[in-house]
Amino acid sequence: xxxxxxxxxxxxxxxxxxxxxxxxxxxxxxxxxxxxxxxxxxxxxxxxxxxxxxxxxxxxxxxxxxxxxxxxxxxxxxxxxxxxxxxxxxxxxxxxxxxxxxxxxxxxxxxxxxxxxxxxxxxxxxxxxxxxxxxxxxxxxxxxxxxxxxxxxxxxxxxxxxxxxxxxxxxxxxxxxxxxxxxxxxxxxxxxxxxxxxxxxxxxxxxxxxxxxxxxxxxxxxxxxxxxxxxxxxxxxxxxxxxxxxxxxxxxxxxxxxxxxxxxxx
Numbered sequence: 001x002x003x004x005x006x007x008x009x010x011x012x013x014x015x016x017x018x019x020x021x022x023x024x025x026x027x028x029x030x031x032x033x034x035x036x037x038x039x040x041x042x043x044x045x046x047x048x049x050x051x052x053x054x055x056x057x058x059x060x061x062x063x064x065x066x067x068x069x070x071x072x073x074x075x076x077x078x079x080x081x082x083x084x085x086x087x088x089x090x091x092x093x094x095x096x097x098x099x100x101x102x103x104x105x106x107x108x109x110x111x112x113x114x115x116x117x118x119x120x121x122x123x124x125x126x127x128x129x130x131x132x133x134x135x136x137x138x139x140x141x142x143x144x145x146x147x148x149x150x151x152x153x154x155x156x157x158x159x160x161x162x163x164x165x166x167x168x169x170x171x172x173x174x175x176x177x178x179x180x181x182x183x184x185x186x187x188x189x190x191x192x193x194x195x196x197x198x199x200x201x202x203x204x205x206x207x208x209x210x211x212x213x214x215x216x217x218x219x220x221x222x223x224x225x226x227x228x229x230x231x232x233x234x235x236x237x238x239x240x241x242x243x244x245x246x247x248x249x250x251x252x253x254x255x256x257x258x259x260x261x262x263x264x265x266x
Contacts, residue, residue: 002030003028003029003030003259003263004029004030004050004051004259004262004263005029005030005031005032005048005049005050005051006024006029006030006031006032006049006050006051006052006053006259006262007031007032007034007039007046007049007051007052007053008020008021008024008031008032008033008034008053008055009034009035009036009039009052009053009054009055009098010033010034010035010036011035011036011059011060011070012059012060012061013057013058013059013060013061013062013097014054014055014056014057014058014059014097014098015055015056015057015058016055016056016057016095016096016097016222016224016225017033017055017057019055019224019225019227020053020055020095020224021033022227023223023224023227023251023252023255024051024053024255024258024259026227026252026255027252027255027256027258027259028256028259028263029051029255029258029259029262031053032049036070036073036074039078040073040077040078043077043078043081044081046078046081046082046085046090047081047084047085047088047090049090050089050090050091050262050265051090051091051092051093051258051259051262052082052085052090052091052092052093053092053093053094053095053098054092054093054094054095054097054098054099054101054102055095055097055098055224056095056096056097056098056157056222056224057096057097058097059097059101062097062160065104065160066097066100066121066158066159066160067097067098067099067100067101067103067104067121068104070101071100071101071102071103071104071105072104074101074105075105075106075115079105079115082105082107082115083107083113083114083115086107086211086213086215086216087213089215089265090215091144091145091215091216091258091261091262092107092215092216092217093216093217093218093254093258094108094216094217094218094219095218095219095222095223095224096157096158096161096219096220096221096222097158098218099121099208099209099218099219099220100121100160102216102218103117103119103120103121103163103209103218104117104120104121105117106118107211107216108209108210108211108216108218109174109179109209109210109211109212110211110212110213110216111170111173111179111211111212112212113212118165118166118170119163119164119165119166119170119174119209120163120164120166121160121161121162121163121164121220122160122162122164123159123160123162124158124159124160124161124162124199124200124201125162125195125200125201126195126199126200126201128159129157129158129159130156130157130158130159130161130196130199130200131155131156131157132155132156132196132199133153133154133155133156133233134153134154134155134156134184134197134198134199134207134221135151135152135153135184135185135186135197136151136152136153136154136182136183136184136185136207136208136221137149137150137151137152137182137183137185137189137191138150138152138181138182139178139180139181139182139183140178141178141179141180141181141210141214142177142178142179142181142210142211142212142213142214143178143181143210143214143217144213144214144215144261145217145254145257145258145260145261146181146182146210146217146253146254146257147253147257150253151185151189152223152226152250152251152253153226153232153233153250154221154222154223154225154226154250154251155221155222155225155226156199156200156220156221156222157222157225158199158200158220161199161200161202161220162200162201162202163200163202163203163206163207163209163220164202164203165203171203171204174204174206174209175204178210178214179209179210179211179212180204180206180208180209181208181209181210181217181219182206182207182208182209182219182221183204183205183206183207184197184198184199184202184205184206184207185197185205191204191205192205193205200220207219207220207221208220208221217254222251223250223251223252223253223254223255224251225251226249226250226251226252227248227249227251227252227255228248228249228252229245229246229247229248229249230245230249231249231251232249232250235249
């Protein structure tokens with residue numbers, strides 16, 4: 001069975017595309033770099049791929065607000081096609097700045113099935129950029145490729161990561177109806193709003209969301225910076241009895257499971 005084709009989006013200021021490409025390659029996918037200018041000039045090219053990945057970085061310098069410029073470009077040049085891509089069975093992931101792009105685009109959480117900005121990602125409550133390892137718990141969610149009840153350690157690196165729904169009702173929908181796929185957790189494994197376990201102060205510990213279909217996932221922490229065993233801060237203590245290391249770091253599960261689902265669905 002052929003490896004599923006994965007579109008790794010490039011745009012000015014994106015700087016995590018090589019890590020994302022390598023992680024998908026290790027997972028058994030067939031990733032390709034595609035610049036946003038190439039995609040908007042030939043928008044139907046999107047349908048040649050099974051997975052769309054929007055990596056982290058500072059797209060267009062994060063002018064106006066993080067991810068806003070790239071989100072507007074995608075909305076106005078590719079909006080309907082992005083919805084059709086998902087409706088046809090495509091998968092998508094946005095990591096950190098890529099998550100900010102998908103939120104401002106309206107592809108996440110997309111509770112009504114249309115491109116509408118329902119949540120925002122705003123400045124951390126600490127009022128400064130946060131760069132630290134965090135502990136996450138995957139929730140029972142709509143996501144078709146992220147297993148529940150995993151405890152993961154990924155690095156967070158962002159200044160605008162506090163996920164705020166537009167109202168209290170929507171916050172409860174996200175929590176109770178399976179949109180909140182990832183949460184920051186405390187030492188007991190419970191979702192937390194306490195700093196520094198929650199580096200930005202997001203309510204209910206929200207660290208990542210999936211969409212209504214479960215085929216689009218975004219998160220603020222970086223699986224692309226924790227997919228190798230030597231990425232992990234305690235990698236020496238993770239050595240196996242024979243002195244070797246586990247094959248993967250904690251972030252690899254996202255890429256492996258996405259490729260597995262894409263391959264199974266053909």
